[in-house]
Each structure stands twice: as C-alpha cells, then as structure tokens.
Amino acid sequence: MSRETTVNLLLALLLLGAPLVAAGMGEPFYVTLATRVVVLALAAVGLNLALGSGGLLSFGHAAFFGLGGYVAGILATHAFNGEPLFAGIPATTSMPLIWIAAVAVAGLIALPIGAISLRTSGVYFIMITLAFAQMIYYFAISWPAYGGEDGLSMSVRNAFPGVNTAKPLPYFLICYAALMAALLLFRVVEGSRFGSALQAARQNGIRLAAVGIAPFNIRLVAFAASAMITGFAGALYADLNRFVGPSMLSWHMSGELIVLIILGGKGRLFGPVAGAMIFVVFEYVLGGITERWQFFLGLILLGIVLFARGGLLGLLSGKPRHV
Amino acid sequence: MFTALLIEQLLNGLQLGVMLFLMAAGLTLIFGVMGLINLAHGSLYMIGAFACATVAAATGSFWIGLIASLAAAAGVGAIIEVAVIRRLYDRDHLDQVLATFALILILSEGARWLFGSFPLYLDIPPMLQGAVPLPGGGQYQLYRLAIIGVGIAVAIGLYLLIARTRLGMRIRAGESDREMIGALGVDIGTLYTVVFALGAALAGLAGALVGALQSVQVGMGEPVLILAFVVIVIGGIGSIKGALVGAVIVGVVDTMGRFLLPSVLALTMPASQATTIGAALASMLIYVVMALILAFRPSGLFSAQS
Numbered sequence: 195m196s197r198e199t200t201v202n203l204l205l206a207l208l209l210l211g212a213p214l215v216a217a218g219m220g221e222p223f224y225v226t227l228a229t230r231v232v233v234l235a236l237a238a239v240g241l242n243l244a245l246g247s248g249g250l251l252s253f254g255h256a257a258f259f260g261l262g263g264y265v266a267g268i269l270a271t272h273a274f275n276g277e278p279l280f281a282g283i284p285a286t287t288s289m290p291l292i293w294i295a296a297v298a299v300a301g302l303i304a305l306p307i308g309a310i311s312l313r314t315s316g317v318y319f320i321m322i323t324l325a326f327a328q329m330i331y332y333f334a335i336s337w338p339a340y341g342g343e344d345g346l347s348m349s350v351r352n353a354f355p356g357v358n359t360a361k362p363l364p365y366f367l368i369c370y371a372a373l374m375a376a377l378l379l380f381r382v383v384e385g386s387r388f389g390s391a392l393q394a395a396r397q398n399g400i401r402l403a404a405v406g407i408a409p410f411n412i413r414l415v416a417f418a419a420s421a422m423i424t425g426f427a428g429a430l431y432a433d434l435n436r437f438v439g440p441s442m443l444s445w446h447m448s449g450e451l452i453v454l455i456i457l458g459g460k461g462r463l464f465g466p467v468a469g470a471m472i473f474v475v476f477e478y479v480l481g482g483i484t485e486r487w488q489f490f491l492g493l494i495l496l497g498i499v500l501f502a503r504g505g506l507l508g509l510l511s512g513k514p515r516h517v
Numbered sequence: 518m519f520t521a522l523l524i525e526q527l528l529n530g531l532q533l534g535v536m537l538f539l540m541a542a543g544l545t546l547i548f549g550v551m552g553l554i555n556l557a558h559g560s561l562y563m564i565g566a567f568a569c570a571t572v573a574a575a576t577g578s579f580w581i582g583l584i585a586s587l588a589a590a591a592g593v594g595a596i597i598e599v600a601v602i603r604r605l606y607d608r609d610h611l612d613q614v615l616a617t618f619a620l621i622l623i624l625s626e627g628a629r630w631l632f633g634s635f636p637l638y639l640d641i642p643p644m645l646q647g648a649v650p651l652p653g654g655g656q657y658q659l660y661r662l663a664i665i666g667v668g669i670a671v672a673i674g675l676y677l678l679i680a681r682t683r684l685g686m687r688i689r690a691g692e693s694d695r696e697m698i699g700a701l702g703v704d705i706g707t708l709y710t711v712v713f714a715l716g717a718a719l720a721g722l723a724g725a726l727v728g729a730l731q732s733v734q735v736g737m738g739e740p741v742l743i744l745a746f747v748v749i750v751i752g753g754i755g756s757i758k759g760a761l762v763g764a765v766i767v768g769v770v771d772t773m774g775r776f777l778l779p780s781v782l783a784l785t786m787p788a789s790q791a792t793t794i795g796a797a798l799a800s801m802l803i804y805v806v807m808a809l810i811l812a813f814r815p816s817g818l819f820s821a822q823s
Contacts, residue, residue, distance in 0.1 A: 329805075499616045
C-alpha cells in the first residue's frame with residue numbers, strides 16, 4: 195500500500211468517524227459541519243475531473259453547482275404546493291429522482307457551454323466559462339418566479355426511502371456514501387481507456403489526435419461528466435441548507451471550488467476531500483476568532499500558491515505518481 | 518420623445534462602454550505584455566473609488582480626490598506587482614488565477630476593515646452638474662458626457678503612448694519578445710512594474726469616475742471586472758484596439774438590450790410578462806453576443822497573438 199493510499203484511507207475514516215463521535219456526544223452541529231465538508235468535497239471531485247485530470251481550468255463550475263441546487267429547490271417547491279412542474283409532469287420530493295434530474299440538467303447545460311468554450315484554450319477558456327456562469331447567475335437573479343435575488347427556501351428536507359433525512363446523521367451518511375461513490379467512479383475513470391485519453395489530451399492534444407482520438411470529444415465528455423458530479427453535489431447542498439440562492443451560482447463559489455482542489459492537492463484522488471476539510475475547519479475556526487476571516491484566508495491561500503505547491507496531500511504523502 | 522429616449526440610452530451605453538474600456542485596457546495590456554491574468558483588477562477599481570471618495574470628503578474637492586485615486590491605485594498596483602505578481606509570470610494560469618483570487622479576498626476584506634460595510638458617497642463636482650439638451654427634446658447629464666470625453670481622451674492618449682513614445686516602444690517590444698529586450702539592456706522588471714501601475718491607474722480612474730454615479734462600496738469592482746473580461750475576450754486578448762471596440766459593443770448592447778427588449782416582447786405578450794422576461798433576457802444578452810462572436814472567431818475580433 196503506497197503512502198498516498200494510507201493517507202487517503204485515514205482521511206476517509208476521519209471524515210466518517212468524527213461526525214459519528216459528535217452524534218454520539220449529542221453535538222449535531224458538528225455533524226452538519228461534516229456534511230458541509232462532504233458536499234463541498236463532492237462538488238470539487240467533479241471539478242477535479244475537468245481541472246486535475248483534463249487540465250481544463252473551468253472558472254464557471256458554480257453554474258452547475260447552483261443548477262443542481264435549483265433543480266432540488268424548484269422540484270421541492272412545486273411538490274410542496276401540489277403544482278405540476280410543466281406540461282402535467284408532477285414534481286417530486288424523492289431524493290433519488292431529484293438527483294437524477296439535477297445530474298441530467300447539469301449535463302445538458304454543460305454540453306453547449308463546453309462545446310463553445312472548448313473551441314478556445316488557456317486564458318480564453320477561463321474567462322468564457324466564467325462568463326457563462328455569470329450569465330446563468332444574472333438569469334437567476336432577474337427571474338422572479340423562483341425567488342430571484344432572495345433565493346428559494348424549502349420548508350422540509352426532501353425524502354429518501356427508508357431514511358429520516360431531517361436528522362443530521364442519516365443525511366450525513368447519505369452524502370458520505372455519495373462522496374465515496376464519486377471517488378470510486380473517479381478512480382475507475384482514471385484507470386480506464388477514457389482516463390488515459392483525457393490525461394493525454396491534457397499533456398499533448400496533437401499527439402492524441404495523431405493516434406486517432408479527437409481531443410475535443412474527450413474533453414467535452416470530461417467537462418460534461420465533471421459538471422454532472424458538481425450538479426449532484428449542488429442538489430445535496432440545497433437539501434443540506436434547505437435553501438438555494440444565487441450565491442450558489444456566483445463566481446466566488448467557482449473560485450472556492452478551485453481553492454478546495456489546490457488546498458488539498460491538484461490531480462489527486464483525495465485532494466478535494468483534504469481541501470474541503472481544511473477549508474471548512476478554517477472557515478469555522480477563523481470565523482469564530484475574527485469576522486475578517488476571509489482576509490486571513492486570502493493570505494494563507496497566497497502563501498500556499500507562492501511557496502507550498504502541492505497542497506496538503508503534497509505535504510502528507512510526497513510527490514504524486516505522475517505530474 | 519422616443520428619439521430622445523433612444524439617444525439618451527445610446528449615450529448611456531457609450532458611457533458604460535467607455536468605463537469598461539478603462540478597465541479592459543489595463544487588463545489587456547497586462548496580459549499582452551506579461552502574460553498574466555489578473556482577477557484583482559476589480560479591486561484596483563474599488564481602491565480608486567474609495568480613495569476618491571475619502572479624499573474628496575476630506576478636502577471638499579472632487580479633483581484632488583481624482584488625483585488621489587490615480588495615485589492610490591497606481592501605488593497599490595506597484596506594491597502588489599513587486600510583492601506578489603512578479604513571482605507569477607512564469608507560473609501557469611491556475612496559479613495566477615488563485616493568487617489573484619487570494620488578493621481579491623485580502624483587498625476586499627481589508628477595505629471593509631478600513632472603511633466599514635456602509636457605502637460611501639461621492640458628489641458630482643459642481644462644474645459638471647446639470648444637464649445639456651438633446652436633439653429631439655430631453656436632457657442628458659453633463660457628468661456622463663464628461664466621462665465619455667475622458668474615455669475618448671484616454672484612448673487617444675494610450676494610442677499615442679504606445680505608438681509614439683520610447684516607453685510604448687518598449688511595451689510593444691515586451692509583447693513580442695521579452696528575452697530579447699532584456700538582452701538589449703532594458704530593465705524588464707521596472708518595465709513590468711510600470712505597465713502594471715499604468716493599468717492599475719486606469720482602473721482607479723474608472724472607479725473614481727463611476728463612484729460619483731453609484732455608491733462606493735466593497736465588491737463594486739467584481740461585476741465590472743467580469744464585464745471587462747467579456748470585453749477583452751470579444752476584442753481579442755492583448756489588443757487595445759480590440760478592448761475599445763469590445764467595450765463599446767458590450768456597453769451599447771447591454772444598455773440597449775435592457776431598454777428595447779421589454780418593449781419588443783410586449784408586442785407579442787402581456788406587458789407584465791414582457792417586462793420580466795425582457796429583463797431576464799437582457800441580463801444574458803452580452804454573454805450571448807460573446808458566445809456568437811467566439812463561435813466564429815475563437816480568439817476574438819482583433820487577436821494580437823495569432
């Protein structure tokens with residue numbers, strides 16, 4: 195077992211164990227905090243597929259995160275009011291159905307955005323993904339049907355068959371299972387033919403084209419898959435807070451998702467998990483000490499980018515297998 | 518009356534375009550010469566606005582405030598360049614994005630620390646208060662016309678600076694081959710600091726000028742920054758001419774979209790619905806324009822790097 199695998203296992207156990215202990219001690223707040231870590235990590239796992247494996251620096255993943263959230267919020271609101279969604283299709287409060295819808299919507303929106311954005315590269319790609327995310331953000335703000343600027347509150351958490359989702363611990367376990375499933379999927383994809391092609395597309399697109407695989411298609415599939423995972427996380431996040439608002443779509447959110455990956459370690463399986471743990475703990479500890487925690491977050495982030503490349507996993511488990 | 522309104526809205530679009538040009542010119546210059554993507558450009562805009570509002574409130578003169586805004590933005594820009602940005606030129610875009618994102622957090626939170634969360638207000642200088650009559654009836658704010666004038670003057674000034682002066686020659690040389698001009702004895706480090714400070718001063722000027730139209734508050738730079746990105750993507754990154762054309766396109770399309778779309782839609786649907794849908798569509802319009810332009814010209818209208 196390599197050092198990185200050991201570290202990964204320890205992280206996974208820590209993330210599962212801490213809320214179990216907290217729940218045992220009757221501290222539901224920490225369970226909710228851990229759920230936040232898990233959901234943000236899931237969103238970042240999605241982005242990591244595009245950014246880490248594919249080298250696609252998307253600065254607009256908040257769009258998919260928010261879309262997933264809005265799908266959950268809109269479906270729940272319609273179901274609560276007993277209105278059909280459109281054309282007589284009934285709304286639902288069943289989480290599995292909501293997740294399917296969130297993933298489908300994120301994927302369907304990611305395809306055209308990816309198809310246009312992937313015609314460009316480098317700085318253009320960063321700015322175009324940012325611009326598309328802003329487009330969706332402004333649309334959400336100026337469309338009053340679903341709360342506009344104020345967002346959309348859900349009166350109860352959506353339902354999962356056989357589980358009482360209103361309690362913090364069962365909901366945490368659902369999210370944790372989702373994260374582990376996504377990490378497993380990430381691992382399988384990385385080792386597959388598609389994963390190798392994606393790595394190759396990042397390293398040298400022209401050579402990949404020369405062996406008969408079109409880099410554009412590989413990148414587009416990776417971008418859409420990445421958006422789908424992030425959209426799934428968005429649906430979970432909306433249910434966690436029982437609220438969805440334009441802030442989930444804002445460009446700060448996109449920036450934070452990138453920050454999570456970098457804090458943990460780029461292109462590593464558990465990078466997003468480690469990053470989300472540091473970020474949330476940091477937000478909580480510093481936020482308790484000073485109202486100005488973002489100032490210090492900025493300083494620390496700057497320090498990491500300038501001096502400690504490789505993130506937490508770089509410190510804990512040495513150099514990555516492939517650079 | 519409709520003609521007057523139309524002219525007024527066109528001028529508003531032009532004024533927005535000119536503001537965006539001031540932002541985009543700095544961004545595109547910094548990218549063209551140093552290859553750096555600077556998210557913190559919006560913070561420099563905010564610094565200009567805060568400096569102008571504070572100094573104008575203390576001295577009672579908008580013009581001293583305006584000078585202070587240029588000095589503050591250029592000064593902060595130079596400090597940032599020497600302390601942080603300089604280390605990023607050889608890094609990839611990811612590091613640049615993250616480091617400048619960190620700078621936004623630091624500068625925004627720092628400004629909130631210094632000035633509090635309440636917005637500051639800046640008055641239009643007495644000389645530029647009032648309105649001028651428009652052809653076809655109606656009036657237009659003199660101050661907004663003055664902003665358009667400043668923008669045009671800056672555009673001409675930048676053109677002359679880059680095309681006719683020694684500094685401009687070095688900037689152009691830096692764009693095409695930075696090792697070469699270093700080998701020819703130009704101090705490339707100083708040149709980069711100067712270019713960055715120049716871009717920062719332009720952003721500060723934009724912030725100060727807009728500060729008199731809106732409230733001056735933390736976070737005011739971010740929407741403008743993103744619009745400026747759209748501008749330079751449309752115009753072609755690295756091209757000042759592209760920035761000017763892109764800025765005018767974005768300014769006019771955005772303003773006219775907000776003005777015309779609801780009335781156009783009202784022809785086919787009930788008025789209240791048309792207002793809502795029109796507003797929602799108008800807020801997305803420039804991004805649609807950007808997508809269309811990029812679908813045909815992936816590197817912008819006037820690509821400097823072909």
